Amino acid sequence: MSAPHDPAVSSTLSLDELTRLLETIFVRHGTSAEVARTLAANCAGAERDGAHSHGVFRMPGYVSTLNSGWVDGRAVPHVEDVASGFVRVDAGNGFAQPALAAARPLLVEKARSAGIAVLAIRNSHHFAALWPDVEPFAEEGLVALSVVNSMTCVVPHGADRPLFGTNPIAFAAPRADGAPIVFDLATSAIAHGDVQIAARQGEKLPAGMGVDSLGQPTQDPKAILGGGALLPFGGHKGSALSMMVELLAAALTGGNFSFEFDWSNHPGAKTPWTGQLLIVIDPGKAAGQSFVERSQELVRQMHGVGLKRLPGDRRHLQRARSLSEGIVLDGATMAQLRELAGL
Amino acid sequence: MSAPHDPAVSSTLSLDELTRLLETIFVRHGTSAEVARTLAANCAGAERDGAHSHGVFRMPGYVSTLNSGWVDGRAVPHVEDVASGFVRVDAGNGFAQPALAAARPLLVEKARSAGIAVLAIRNSHHFAALWPDVEPFAEEGLVALSVVNSMTCVVPHGADRPLFGTNPIAFAAPRADGAPIVFDLATSAIAHGDVQIAARQGEKLPAGMGVDSLGQPTQDPKAILGGGALLPFGGHKGSALSMMVELLAAALTGGNFSFEFDWSNHPGAKTPWTGQLLIVIDPGKAAGQSFVERSQELVRQMHGVGLKRLPGDRRHLQRARSLSEGIVLDGATMAQLRELAGL
DSSP states (O other): OOOEEEEEEEEEEEEHHHHHHHHHHHHHHHHHHHHHHHHHHHHHHHHHHOOOOTTTOOOOOOHHHHHHHOOOOOOOOOOEEEETTTTEEEEEEEHHHHHHHHHHHHHHHHHHSEEEEEEEEEEEEEOSSSSHHHHHHHTTTTTEEEEEEEOOOOOOOSSSSSOBBOOOEEEEEEOSSSEEEEEEEOSSSSOOOHHHHHHTTTTOTTTTOOOOOOOOOOOOHHHHTTOEEOOOHHHHHHHHHHHHHHIIIIIIIOOTTSSSOOOOOOOTTOEEEEEEEEEEEEESSSSSOHHHHHHHHHHHHHHTTTOOOOTTTHHHHHHHHHHHEEEEEEEEHHHHHHHHHHH | OOOOOOOOOOOOOOOOHHHHHHHHHHHHHOHHHHHHHHHHHHHHHHHHHOOOGTTTHHHHHHHHHHTTTSSOOOOOOEEEETTTTTEEEEEEEEEEEHHHHHHHHHHHHHHHHEEEEEEEEEEEESSOHHHHHHOOOOOOOOTEEEEEESOOOOOOTSSSSSOOOOOOOEEOOSSSSSEEEEOOOOESSSSSSHHHHHHHOOOOOOOTTHHHTTSSSOOHHHHHHTEEEETTTTHHHHHHHHHHHIIIITTTTTOOOOTTTTOTTTTTTTEEEEEEEEEEOOOOOOSSSSSHHHHHHHHHHHTTTTTTOOTHHHHHHHHHHHHHHHHHEHHHHHHHHHHTTTO
């Protein structure tokens, strides 16, 4: 990567190479080495899995946020052991992922001992996909559920104006054969990034995704972005789940609701300053046949009724490909990353 | 109620009167006094709240199920104290509500001590609404989440044939002023009862609710009931949540998946023989301002963006009316209940 770079030519990087490049960018823009390691591994992992909207696409946003002084890239999370099943972390206005990493050993120990444990992260910024937070628990045989609230852009069902964030829910469970069962779903009808892409390409959205600045239904992505808002997925049901995410990720952690932070004095800031909740369960405490055999049976039956692809399957396929063939970045992206890294 | 009853005239009963009438029916059809008390209170409470699909409308189904020998109305739940945050109950092929009632004190004690606790009910039948299982926790200041799987009638998104149950998710949280925030949502696009009502009335359903016996989309409720199936709400997202409910309510409890029980030798059986999971969290362990103040603030903001009605509001209004004015049952319903009670 130290050779001069031709922006017309794509690059193929190993996961290690990409991770180190992203680490360089984070450190150069003011994070500690430890925060850089955690965020770089997260972001490179998303790119490895083909989850492009949360891969290197996010790096300019991380950088502009760090440059704006909105987030503390050197924050040291403060872990509190509250009860036999309850861990709290004050992320210190830093990122959520280092807070999770700091609390993780205690959380796993409690989940295995108590059968279930909760991690309440507050004063934190989450700018990544949510599945990387839950998948590793399933890889060590635990069941994990996480919710994070974000920033006001979703109109509650039956309301006129936006209040909730896109408020995703992620879940991971181990199974006997193959990668864990993992999903990560926004409770908004569509992801914000997909609206941006449609706006850029001049495309109409399907009906039911959003409203304009007057609260009227629109299929025009620019009207949604220009003062409009998203709708929850699935009408009143998705809206109820989004409300639950606000209660669990903010009210139950001591973090901000999606509508409570004001970043207007930090131009370039992109990261919602909220909270995150994780619940981890040890299925070894369940009665009957082993959980992984049971979850495998569910997968078998899902395929039996004609399901081609499980949630997460596409990511795992792309992961295997990236690990054997490398991660391909187009020339423009590579040039941008090198510039952010000062190379 | 001992006077002769004219089926052309509606009756007004107090909650107590209705509960005692339903108790009589349960005991007459073979339940223990304790099971009768629990189920009668549950069913009368739904009727009191105007949740008619889970009120006295369910009584003929309870009776035919008990008469079929499918469920043990005298089952004594066996509670196991597994770990500091984990309680298991074997419902003994009985109803889920008495199992929850038996485990409840231990569950609450653990949630208050550990900060979070899980109750895994297996070998159980759930034929009621799910919100009555979570709301009482919020009434004593706890946050509760519950899932229960049911019986194969929902086609996983991307599959051809049904596998999942209607698999509801219920959530309850306390707030400073007013009744708890409570929702209870099926992960199917529409409730089975609503399809039956549409079929009876010869009405078309909205698009996207179900498929016919060939797996083709249909708006004909009779085609859905005659060998067809329901779809999940919200496409792949509701489907992922339904899958999660199977994993939590069955795989994690030791209960049956929605597709695993065979009631063909029990004509009249209506109650799915599966499992149920409850997670209870003590928000007193959270950092910052008290949870009930925070949840109240969220409600205030939801009203501020134009939301007229919270989930649960309608039930609470009807509850107040029923408690002051009594519960009105039409003459035919009252005649049926008296007949089931042998009066």
